[in-house]
Amino acid sequence: MVFNRRRVLGAGVGALAGLSLLRQTQAATVRATTTAMGDRLALISGAGGNVVALRGNEGLLLVDAGAAAHTRALQAQLKSFGGGKAVRTLINTHWHAEHTGGNDVFGKGGAQIIAHAKARQRLATDQYLPAEDRYLKARRPEAWPSKVFYLGSEQLEFGGENIEYGYLLEAHTDGDLYVYFRESNVLVVGDAAAPHGDPVLAWFEGGWLGGRIDALAKLLTIGNEQTRIVTATGAPVSHAELKVERDALETLFTRMSEALRKGLTTEDMQQAKITDGLPRTWADPDKFVYDAHKGMWAHHNKLSHQIV
Numbered sequence: 001m002v003f004n005r006r007r008v009l010g011a012g013v014g015a016l017a018g019l020s021l022l023r024q025t026q027a028a029t030v031r032a033t034t035t036a037m038g039d040r041l042a043l044i045s046g047a048g049g050n051v052v053a054l055r056g057n058e059g060l061l062l063v064d065a066g067a068a069a070h071t072r073a074l075q076a077q078l079k080s081f082g083g084g085k086a087v088r089t090l091i092n093t094h095w096h097a098e099h100t101g102g103n104d105v106f107g108k109g110g111a112q113i114i115a116h117a118k119a120r121q122r123l124a125t126d127q128y129l130p131a132e133d134r135y136l137k138a139r140r141p142e143a144w145p146s147k148v149f150y151l152g153s154e155q156l157e158f159g160g161e162n163i164e165y166g167y168l169l170e171a172h173t174d175g176d177l178y179v180y181f182r183e184s185n186v187l188v189v190g191d192a193a194a195p196h197g198d199p200v201l202a203w204f205e206g207g208w209l210g211g212r213i214d215a216l217a218k219l220l221t222i223g224n225e226q227t228r229i230v231t232a233t234g235a236p237v238s239h240a241e242l243k244v245e246r247d248a249l250e251t252l253f254t255r256m257s258e259a260l261r262k263g264l265t266t267e268d269m270q271q272a273k274i275t276d277g278l279p280r281t282w283a284d285p286d287k288f289v290y291d292a293h294k295g296m297w298a299h300h301n302k303l304s305h306q307i308v
Contacts, residue, residue, distance in 0.1 A: 203291050
């Protein structure tokens with residue numbers, strides 16, 4: 001089936017009610033787990049997006065905060081890992097709800113929340129969701145980042161770790177960042193890489209194919225072949241796995257640029273199976289091509305001088 005904006009969004013009140021009940025059941029039975037990544041660093045999975053926690057004498061530092069429905073499950077894991085210490089610092093890799101759901105609780109508890117300035121802007125403002133044709137209400141002020149930056153990278157020390165966090169321009173949204181724990185050699189990248197599933201290009205929020213390729217190239221310069229890379233979901237991955245995604249998307253960028261110059265539409269590219277033969281696969285290639293095509297038109301000046 002060709003993916004486009006006319007794809008049916010729902011199947012009636014009964015289906016929606018069933019989905020709501022399913023989500024409530026899933027929230028009630030969530031099983032968060034903690035995996036050690038060293039003496040003081042841990043990966044917490046199953047509470048929304050992956051969360052990385054660092055334990056220090058001064059308390060806890062988190063990268064991302066899971067989904068709001070699973071905050072209690074996350075807190076239970078943190079209590080066990082941190083011995084009851086409070087969360088002092090929280091870094092958001094981007095603004096999406098499965099990564100910032102606990103912002104309200106940790107912010108209210110006194111944690112300093114760090115994010116890119118664009119992520120803070122999106123958390124503090126109603127956001128239109130084109131796929132659902134609705135607005136997502138702004139979060140409460142306690143969920144907003146209290147420290148933001150714009151370009152480049154920043155440094156901080158916490159729990160015996162030298163930590164670098166930096167901007168990834170338009171990899172997934174317009175406010176993505178990475179977090180690198182230098183001593184533990186762990187790199188957290190959120191949704192800027194997706195070896196476990198389809199890459200998501202939030203084109204309505206500034207994410208696009210070229211930005212993702214540039215971000216992956218930058219991530220491959222951080223750390224070394226032994227670096228453990230934590231993405232939004234799943235187990236940690238390696239540089240080699242990131243390189244597979246980068247190489248596949250570079251080839252796809254060339255293919256799509258050529259298709260645009262020939263005047264091909266989204267549907268033409270989908271029907272031509274433009275993603276076939278790449279060193280990775282997609283669960284829903286039509287959706288990915290749709291999103292990639294949308295994003296590329298916002299950057300026509302970077303594709304070719306022939307694009308007008």
